[in-house]
């Protein structure tokens with residue numbers, strides 16, 4: 001099915017609350033949440049033909065969580081990517097990251113770097129995972145990377161080239177699960193004209209039906225980009 005969407009971005013929220021409501025440890029919520037990732041990517045790439053999918057997996061603020069939970073999330077990410085490795089090749093999906101991954105635990109970083117390198121030839125489907133990502137840090141980093149010449153007269157076009165998302169279209173739709181209605185330092189500049197969709201569904205329960213509802217809602221919206 002074709003949609004006018006080029007890029008859909010998700011804030012995967014509610015893993016902890018999902019686990020709590022099932023009487024499980026928060027980490028169990030992350031496990032089930034990780035299993036949702038490929039279902040969502042497949043629905044976007046294969047069913048809806050959306051070329052870019054971006055997921056907020058770990059923010060610059062998430063380091064404040066208990067050390068065991070942080071460590072669990074990165075171990076889970078590494079295990080998950082190793083386990084699902086063949087799916088990237090079978091479905092021709094390029095893995096991409098945004099955020100400063102140099103600060104990630106070694107194991108997770110190695111898996112990410114390798115898989116990114118091995119999948120960079122794929123052009124039609126890009127799965128971007130935001131890791132140690134924060135929009136404010138992204139802007140400061142972009143400014144610090146401007147050349148002397150660019151700095152004399154800063155333009156949006158010049159700044160944009162130094163964002164982690166350089167070369168990617170801005171997100172058409174940003175979906176946040178779990179009932180929270182905020183951006184939490186996610187893609188602040190790229191979201192200038194994005195549509196937002198908030199659903200009370202927790203991320204581990206965000207199935208194809210929930211996904212399709214978000215797309216159908218998006219299709220009903222009229223985007224004017226500041227025009228009339």
Ligand code: FPP
Pocket residue numbers: 012013014015016017018030031033034037055056057058062073076077080081129178
């Ligand atoms: C938000 O739920 C979830 C996270 C901060 C972590 C998401 C990470 C994964 C699912 C790990 C694997 C990632 C990939 C891409 C395979 P929360 O803990 O904030 O939930 P709560 O608000 O209910 O506490």
